[in-house]
Amino acid sequence: MENSKNWGEKMAVHLQPPFINPTVPFSTPIQGGFQDGMIITVCGRVLPDADRFNVNLEHGSDVVLQVNPRYSWLLPISGYVVHNTRQNGKWGWEERKVETPFPRGQMFSLQILITQESYKISTNGELFSEYKHRMPFSKVDRICVVGMVELNVVAFHYRVSHLPALPGSLMVPYKSIIYGGVQPGKCIVIQGVINPQAKRVGFSLRHRTGIAFDYSPRFDENVVVCNCYENGKWGEEERSGQMPFERGQTFLVTICCSPDNYEVFVSGKKTHTFSRRYNNMEEIDVLEVSGDVQLTFVQP
Structure with a gap:
């Protein structure tokens, strides 16, 4: 059973309100920091003339995880996706997927699930990639989105079996x-x-x-x-x-x-x-x- 501190941190993130139609560049602290089982959902649309955009999980000047769709004249529609980490001002080796679920001009949904071993990255409901931790995920305290993209929703929640009724829960109906x-x-x-x-x-x-x-x-x-x-x-x-x-x-x-x-x-x-x-x-x-x-x- 989780101790009260960890449960309180999870409740803080679970209750962090989603951001609706935020402007890009977008940046916000993550309340309570990262925990195992947390999910970040990003929904939006790639601009028709996009060359790239980034979804970064950050700690200070470090980029703990970057999800970076890129487009080129050789791959004008589909492009490719780069995952990487920048620590102490230096980028690591790129992990590339020579395919993309982020076509120019199209809507997309991106989910990042944090586990003890890795980030499991899904797009449009399907597992797209897995990125092993190079820095402790507990260091992540901010998400940033920059580049040629429009955002509809950025939201935070948890994959858990059941949450009890929470203080401040809304009455149904x-x-x-x-x-x-x-x-x-x-x-x-x-x-x-x-x-x-x-x-x-x-x-x-x-x-x-x-x-x-x-x-x-x-x-x-x-x-x-x-x-x-x-x-x-x-x-x-x-x-x-x-x-x-x-x-x-x-x-x-x-x-x-x-x-x-x-x-x-x-x-x-x-x-x-x-x-x-x-x-x-x-x-x-x-x-x-x-x-x-x-x-x-x-x-x-």
Whole structure:
């Protein structure tokens, strides 16, 4: 069992609010420092004319880990990715992957999982690379993102079996106003824990007379259902057997709004796309969360 100090540090990081649409260059301290099992999620878009960008985990002037997608005229679309460490002003040897999950002009999600042995780096929900520690990960106290990239979300959470109800947890059912409505580029972030015996959870974007988008993981059916509710009737369900949630596990849901659809990312992986059926975007101004879930952070 963890001692109270380590548990307190984990709670501090778990509760560190995500950053929504931060400007680049981006830099922020990591509350409580790095711990085994911590996950950093970075979602964004590579600019169409990008030559490179960096995601750095730093300590002072040292770069403990650099994830560095690069592009060249020889590889104009795909490019390649470099991992490295800079210690005492000197770069080490480059570890290169001559492929990239970061195409120019495209959205991406990057996750870095810290383990005792290495950083496990996943992109768009798939393991991409593993980088063995060259410096103690406990030294990392800051994340920086620079270069030709736009950011939607930078978030911090833990992969743990279950978190108890936390002081300050948000009451469920939960409801809040989305000021300005779901205009294009709007990102809604929801962080929490699925209950161990969960049957159903609902994430809904509502307007005055209906529900523009209902996103419903159903553990009793092992499906995710997307739908809308208009004129007193539910529309045609879009059902997916891809279940990105686990009972008793933490989660990070990001709903990104565009003129044509809603894109849903779960813990950094793009999982579902739902085409808009209700187009008065400024009228979609209420977020509701219901069901078998605990909430720890919401950015409507």
